[in-house]
Every structure is written in C-alpha cells, then in structure tokens.
Amino acid sequence: MESNDQDPTTEQVGAGAGTPSSSPEPSADPPADPGAGRSDTTGGAADGPRRLYRSRRERMIGGVCGGLADYFGIDPVIVRIIAVALVFAGGAGILAYLAAWLLVPEESADGASEPGAAGRTATIAGAVLLVLAVCTLVPFWGGPFDGWAWSGPFMFLVFLGLAGLGVWWLASGEHPSAAGTRDVLRRAGLGLAILAVCGLLAIGGAWATAAGGGVLVAAVVIVAGLWLVAGAFIGGARWLILPALALALPAGVVSAANVDIDGGVGDRHHHPVTAADVQSAYRLGIGHLMLDLRDAKLPPGDRRIHVEVGAGAVSLAVARDVCVTSAAHVGAGQVNVFDRGSGGLDVDWRDDRRALPGTTRLIVDGDIGVGVLDVSYDDPEQFDRGDRFNAPREAGNDACIGGARG
Amino acid sequence: MARRRPDLPSLVAGAAVVLLGVVLLLDRLDVLDVRFAALGPLACAALGAILLASGLARRD
Numbered sequence: 001m002e003s004n005d006q007d008p009t010t011e012q013v014g015a016g017a018g019t020p021s022s023s024p025e026p027s028a029d030p031p032a033d034p035g036a037g038r039s040d041t042t043g044g045a046a047d048g049p050r051r052l053y054r055s056r057r058e059r060m061i062g063g064v065c066g067g068l069a070d071y072f073g074i075d076p077v078i079v080r081i082i083a084v085a086l087v088f089a090g091g092a093g094i095l096a097y098l099a100a101w102l103l104v105p106e107e108s109a110d111g112a113s114e115p116g117a118a119g120r121t122a123t124i125a126g127a128v129l130l131v132l133a134v135c136t137l138v139p140f141w142g143g144p145f146d147g148w149a150w151s152g153p154f155m156f157l158v159f160l161g162l163a164g165l166g167v168w169w170l171a172s173g174e175h176p177s178a179a180g181t182r183d184v185l186r187r188a189g190l191g192l193a194i195l196a197v198c199g200l201l202a203i204g205g206a207w208a209t210a211a212g213g214g215v216l217v218a219a220v221v222i223v224a225g226l227w228l229v230a231g232a233f234i235g236g237a238r239w240l241i242l243p244a245l246a247l248a249l250p251a252g253v254v255s256a257a258n259v260d261i262d263g264g265v266g267d268r269h270h271h272p273v274t275a276a277d278v279q280s281a282y283r284l285g286i287g288h289l290m291l292d293l294r295d296a297k298l299p300p301g302d303r304r305i306h307v308e309v310g311a312g313a314v315s316l317a318v319a320r321d322v323c324v325t326s327a328a329h330v331g332a333g334q335v336n337v338f339d340r341g342s343g344g345l346d347v348d349w350r351d352d353r354r355a356l357p358g359t360t361r362l363i364v365d366g367d368i369g370v371g372v373l374d375v376s377y378d379d380p381e382q383f384d385r386g387d388r389f390n391a392p393r394e395a396g397n398d399a400c401i402g403g404a405r406g
Numbered sequence: 407m408a409r410r411r412p413d414l415p416s417l418v419a420g421a422a423v424v425l426l427g428v429v430l431l432l433d434r435l436d437v438l439d440v441r442f443a444a445l446g447p448l449a450c451a452a453l454g455a456i457l458l459a460s461g462l463a464r465r466d
Contacts, residue, residue, distance in 0.1 A: 214434035221427030228420030232412040241419040241456065248426040249449055255433045256445040332442065345442035 053107040054100075062101040198246035206250040210259045210285070210310060210369075214251065221248040256346075257331025259310040259369030261285030269380070272296045281306040282314075289314045290380035293362070298322060304363040313372040315380035318362060323355035323400035328366030328373050335366070337375040338396030349373075353400040360399070418459035422452035 058066025231237020263283035334343030355361035
C-alpha cells in the first residue's frame with residue numbers, strides 16, 4: 001500500500017517500455033501512426049503514464065479485452081480466452097467485464113491517451129472487489145447469484161488474482177515495467193521487506209488468536225484502525241495500512257475457523273482396548289489425532305464421543321459391528337465418513353444413522369478448525385500414507401439400518 | 407488558514423480496520439459467531455474499499 005502512495009505525477013512509465021519515474025532512462029518516442037503499434041494506444045504519449053483504455057481497434061463487445069491486451073502488450077485472443085474461462089468460474093468474468101466496461105474510458109478516436117487517470121487500476125480493482133463482496137453476500141438472503149460460493153475454482157482465481165495484484169503493486173508501483181531494472185529491484189526488495197514484517201505480524205496475530213489472545217489482538221487492531229483514522233487528518237499514517245491488515249485478516253481467519261491450540265501440538269495416538277478406556281472427549285490443538293476404537297469392544301447402545309482439533313486431522317477407526325452417526329463443523333477442510341463426505345469452508349456435516357437392534361451406535365461430534373475429520377475401518381496410522389482422499393473408499397456403516405447388514 | 411483535506415485512503419482503511427477489529431472482538435467475546443461465509447465478503451469489501459479510496463485519491 002505504501003508504495004502506492006506516491007504522487008501520480010512521479011509515476012512516469014513509458015508506454016510499452018514502461019520506465020518508472022525514478023529511472024533515468026528516457027522512453028521511446030511514440031510511433032507516427034497511432035494505429036501501427038500497441039503501446040501508443042495504451043501508453044499514449046511516451047512521456048506520460050501508461051493508461052488502460054477500451055480499445056477501438058480490437059473490439060468484439062466493449063473493447064475491454066482489446067484494451068487489456070494493449071495494456072499488457074499481449075495478443076487479445078489470450079485475454080478473450082481468459083475472460084471466457086472466467087465466465088464459467090461462477091460468472092466472475094461477466095461481472096469483471098461489466099465493471100471494466102463501466103469504469104474504463106474508451107480510447108480516443110485518434111488513438112491518443114487522455115491525461116488525468118492516475119490510480120485507475122486501483123479504482124478498478126477496488127470496484128471489482130466490492131462487486132465480488134456483494135455478490136458473495138447475496139446467497140445469505142437468496143437471489144439470482146445463489147450459485148456463488150466461497151469454494152472451488154472461483155475462489156482460487158480470486159485469491160490468485162489478489163496475490164498477483166499485491167506483488168505487482170509492491171514490486172512495481174502502479175504499472176508493470178520492462179525497463180528500469182534497478183528501480184524494479186529496489187521496489188521488489190522493499191516489497192519483500194514489508195511482506196516479511198507483515199508475515200511476522202500475520203503469524204503472530206494468528207498464533208495469539210489461536211492461543212486464546214484473540215481479545216488482545218482485536219484490541220490492537222482497533223487501536224491501529226483508530227490511529228489510521230486520526231492519521232488521515234494529521235498525516236503520516238498510511239504506512240500502517242498494510243501491517244494493520246496483516247494483523248487483522250489472519251486473526252479473522254483463525255477466528256472464523258475457530259482454531260484453538262489449547263489442546264497441545266503434535267500427533268496423538270489413542271488406542272483403547274476396553275470400553276472403559278474410551279474417553280468422552282479428545283482434544284488436540286495442532287496435529288494429527290489418531291483414535292483407534294477397533295478393539296474397544298463397545299457394548300450395545302449409544303456411546304458418544306467428542307473430537308476437537310484446531311488445525312490438523314482426526315482419523316477415527318471403528319470396528320465393523322459399530323454403527324456411526326456423525327455431526328461435525330469444519331471451518332476449512334473436509335469430512336469423510338466412510339464413503340460419504342463434504343468439504344470446503346464452513347462445512348456443517350450431519351449423518352444421522354440408526355443402529356440395528358443389539359448393536360453399538362457411536363455418536364461422533366467433531367469440531368475441526370482447519371483440517372480433516374476421517375472415519376473408516378482402516379488403521380489411523382495409514383492416514384498419512386498415500387493419496388487416501390482421492391482413492392476409492394469403502395462403503396461403511398454396515399451395522400446401521402440400511403447398511404450392508406441392515 | 408487553508409483547512410487540510412483528510413487523507414481518503416487512510417480514513418477508509420482506518421474505518422475498515424476498526425470494523426474488522428470490532429467483528430473479531432465480538433467473535434472472541436462470543437457475541438457473534440463469525441464464519442468464512444461472512445469473513446470472506448467482509449475482508450473483500452474492506453480491501454476493495456481501501457483500493458477504491460486509494461485509486462480515487464490519486465485521480466484527484
């Protein structure tokens with residue numbers, strides 16, 4: 001963010017060549033024929049910042065893809081292919097295209113650039129993010145965008161785009177640059193240093209939140225926010241934006257996943273061999289909780305256990321004559337109960353089963369912050385071996401009504 | 407005396423960070439139960455507002 005604060009008049013990036021302002025290299029002169037090359041239409045005058053415009057020459061609908069292709073100096077077909085692919089990623093491409101159509105000005109008739117559009121990229125990125133935020137909130141009350149969800153390839157693309165945007169911003173300011181290597185390296189070094197500090201803040205904040213210090217972290221975040229608000233009037237606080245976000249967002253993720261590391265860190269292996277040895281609750285902060293109940297000889301009737309892991313995995317093995325009914329919340333990850341399962345963010349799993357007469361019903365109540373809850377007949381030690389989740393899984397719950405024995 | 411204009415990105419970022427902090431505090435105090443379905447759009451909106459403010463400020 002800080003690198004984005006400079007005076008736009010100092011961000012002189014040559015068209016096509018893209019020379020940052022602090023670089024002494026002069027830019028190339030614009031071609032005589034505006035339509036002869038790409039750089040002239042995006043960068044316009046060589047002595048001004050490169051601009052993003054909707055292309056007049058490379059236009060299929062609104063000229064957005066053509067303008068982007070001109071801006072990045074690539075074939076418009078590539079941009080169009082990406083745009084079409086994004087249409088199938090939850091409709092993000094359509095919204096992004098419409099936002100760009102509304103916000104990006106059209107290229108002037110002579111192909112020359114217009115002045116006074118510094119910060120347009122940030123404006124567009126901000127507007128697109130706000131549109132995405134609104135569209136992902138819509139499913140809460142049901143609407144035409146009901147299919148939007150915080151999972152799958154759509155979110156991958158969103159986060160990938162955000163990461164790329166951030167690195168680009170930190171490394172090169174506003175515009176990608178092909179020249180001025182020293183300046184780019186300086187910016188990249190500064191960006192990496194900021195990222196390192198922010199990374200430490202993020203890890204520290206997340207760890208403190210998971211360890212029970214969430215209230216303190218929240219208080220620090222609020223104070224940082226108030227400092228920023230005060231700094232807006234007295235000046236000199238912009239540098240705090242990135243550290244404040246680095247502290248707040250990971251702490252928020254830990255909080256949303258409900259990660260709690262009070263149960264300790266590491267792998268735990270429980271293998272009770274009598275019903276009396278089976279505890280009512282098993283907890284682990286971070287790591288792999290292996291619970292092998294295959295030899296527990298549980299008596300007929302209901303037996304309830306609670307398993308809780310902040311970040312990691314729970315692998316629970318049961319005997320074939322036990323019916324398992326399960327309910328779990330997973331902040332981020334997946335649940336696999338024999339051949340059934342669910343995964344993603346905010347997973348609320350429920351699989352109610354009734355046991356055959358005279359058999360044991362194990363009622364599993366799981367709470368996983370980030371990770372996996374796995375129930376099977378297999379040795380929990382084998383959990384980490386091989387690609388278990390993508391392998392065909394054995395249908396289980398034979399001892400339930402509707403199972404193999406029922 | 408000319409009155410100093412507030413710095414828009416700092417103002418918006420400050421408000422967004424305060425909002426995130428308050429939500430985090432309420433979740434930790436068990437007043438709210440924040441999940442990814444709410445945190446995701448909230449974080450996205452906060453970042454979007456900051457970027458938008460930054461872009462608009464630089465266009466002035």
